[in-house]
Amino acid sequence: MTERPAAGDAVPRRRYFSLWFELLRLSWRRAPWLTACQFVIPALMVAAVAGSALALRGAVDSALRGAGGPAVAWAVGAGLAGTALMVLGAFDINTAGILIGKVAVLDVNPRVYGDIATLEGLEHLERTDYLDRLTVVRNSAWESVLSLWSANGVLFAVLELVVTLFLLGTVNPYLLLLLVFAALPLWFDQRGTRAIIRAETATAAPFRLQRELFDLGTDAAAGKEIRVSGAGAELARRQAAAWNEAMAGRYRARLAAALWKLGGWSVFTLGFGAGLALIVVQVRRGDGSPGDIVLAITVAASLRQSVFTGVHYTTNVARAGRLIEPYLWLRDYAAAARAEDPGTRPAPERLREGITLDNVSYRYPGAARPALDGVSVHLPAGSVVALVGEYGSGKTTLVKLLCKFYRPSGGTVSIDGTDLAELDTELWRAWSSAAFQDFGRFRTTLGESIGLGDLPHARDVRRIRRAVAAADAGAFVAALPDGLDTELSRRFGGVDLSEGQWQKVALARASMRPGPLLFVLDEPTASLDASSEQQIFERYMARAREIAARTGAVTVIVTHRFSTATGADLILTLERGRLVEAGTHDELVALEGGRYADLYGIQAAAYSA
Template structure:
């Protein structure tokens, strides 16, 4: 894990500048004309304000000098400058919005999603510090891109302030002191925003909790249990409590920020009033012209607007820190954790020897004990291996380690004698097929749901149809209104599937790769009835034997129904994260007091008491 970026002020500014430079390149590549306009328009607006003030002074002085033609020309120039400022102001916000949307939606948001989903493992998705930052980054692309153009707005606001102060300096050099008063609101606003940023990060976890509770309350799957148990009011109470906890902290931070901003503006107003009093005094004593007074009043009023605009842009930049800091943290984390081993060894074309676990151990972050400890076993090439044991015994953890979704904390995994850590991760993953008990439900067409199991062939209808047959899902497809082209997920306007139908879809997806080296089946039929389960296991066993002959593939099956794994070549019994037995069904049942034999006998007796054969579905 990497530390939080930007702990030193200079380093933080440098990182922001580098990020804005990247975003500027993205903006230019995506829309060069709109990008150029973000520089041309503010420059034009500054010129319009300056030109308008000078034209007004000229008009007043011409009237006093009894020169009507010159006064008319100057008045027209002032009017044109004012109109230009209004038009450019409207154009500025419109073009900026289009540009920010383009870059945020088409470049930055996909970049954030890609960074999250292309990390090798899953550990980051189980870390609270990672999840807290993801909460802040949800749909944050707009705000991050906005920070670039807000920084650009600050730059032009400073330029405009400088020009205005130079104009005021022509009336009286003492008016240049307004520069210091103009900086005061910016400094105070920054102090207030720092408090807001700290509060937003500190409350990310309760915000995430209340969002989860809301999703839980509105999800049809959990809705059944909520209504039967009558827990709706309790969930609503807890959601409100989490929201209230977060909002109290954020409200206090915003009160502090408002106090800082109010103090800054009060000081600026005091300086602004003193400057106007000085100009009025100078005009009354005859040391300045009436035009100077008009110029000073006009520029001072515009100065107040420029400071307000500058503060607004500065606020945007500072507020964006609440998402920029997590974004920079995320980039550092991804950079540090993507393929940390620098593995470059290609995956073998076939397995000759098999997969060996050598004293493998793994502990989940924050867990009180290991999920796996000192697991040593050899999985021969071409074998079908079953993992059995009670819930929490480490079966799924072992499957994820084999898929390189986790890295062992201790020990090593060898693939034909090569450490798994040395195999290039993407290449190893292309040689794996897998179905997990918490399988994905993608809101796409049925054929696409299956096809993404082998992305290069996701549109190959013949291969998809073969995978559907492999998963015994042909009848399911025949019942769908549009067959393979049926849109799925009712919440997106499609057809919803039952849990068992989704599981068959996931099994078909896993069957898309025809020659995997490792086939992982983690409770692949938990949602199916017993006949369907047995038929699918028979198909998978047959498929595994074929693949074993072709590539030496190892098939690893996790199942809580013992009758389905009796045909495995090797059965591994796990208990509290340790491998306690290994052997064939015949060998393990021959151990009278063995753990496997005991569990098998208990399950068989339980089903027999119900008048059903061992392994039948409930």
């Protein structure tokens, strides 16, 4: 099994070629004619460069010999070749742009997004090494495809270089030495570009931080707290500091790259000047025709152009390295994550025994201590289980493990005796429903936002209405201008919802599946007022019992309000990732000095005060 790549793992250069080959195949499939143009047009351009130089030499020498007819014919040929060069050049840029756009938007972008959104677990979205690379790769599909055609451009620039040098060689073989001078700017430029790539990767973290701080500072929701606390200036200071840190490294690298570039071109100009002087001396000695000087000047000018083009394309390729490296790393990560045995066994249609956690531990990547530590408990089929405990005690982590978002670092979770790791993840999720405290805000129409909870029935209006009723959202939906068709964003001509309304939408979404085996409610009412909360819990308790009777479902409710937990069949108290108590409300309050009894007592006293 392939391991997920670690933070510092580098991607071998040869992988670039396989990526380009893959992009070439995609381009061919997407637009064969445009793809063919990327080879035919540059080849014709090389022919036109050589043709125009040879024709000019012919025209000058014929004219000097007094052969008027051939001189005119050569001159017309040179003119045509020059015109063809310009037309082909414009055509080349336009066709390449269209092709790159098509492949980037229609093929590469969906794949990058797909790799982010469809990976089985959540871990990748919480790892800084993954997020750093994502920051670099985001919106970079265009540049990745561009790198393929830049590499192709380098090939044709080299071909043009060889042809032009060959022509110069016919005048004087020493001129072939210009190849060395032509190669130097490429080499110098490479060094500068590599410095830029290194700097961009090294400064990805402060760059991401400044962007996040900027988003935070301009977010209306966070804006309320920022204004009340007066933290705006401090946030702006931190954003500026992160920006300066990121940019200082990048500017230094750019300056170094500019100096390398300057050095390369200075050497080339020297060599180029010396070459021209050599030909002039040679012709003055009578060893060559004036046409040779014209050919040498024409060819040398196009040599400068082809070196310039070659450098430009090489820079593009090297710059794309800063995207290709993290892009391939992300793909390797996604491939390795997919290759991890996803489990193939079908989930049972009905729970008979229930869910068993056996010595389950979980540590977040990079965390110093485990979020869950040796939890063993049986959640009987058909039961309502309440998870209680202080902030950060591991409640959400436990339900995430039940949903198979992460795999336990130790121990097993089993469903009716089958290890959850062996169950087909997609099927298990299809038998689960969940509403989380940090719910998603899908800014589609209200009906779509709820229907997403059960894709095969996403347009089933009766089912959506039932889910709305389950979430006690009927009155709020009825008050919306277009009911279920209301757009959930002012930006799209719809309405903005309050926190509590968004939470009800999330609850309704979680209620779309009629008979899940696992029903998770992770503080699903934190944004609701007390009376809505009470009503919703009563409904969900009734629903839990009703589903339990049909499918043996286990309902897990994470809550900070102990009044909610009292009706559960089993209450689990977590503390610093460990399960410290398990039992019914009556059993736990009866425990002398028990944690639950303590917390329950404090809350009950606060409410009655």
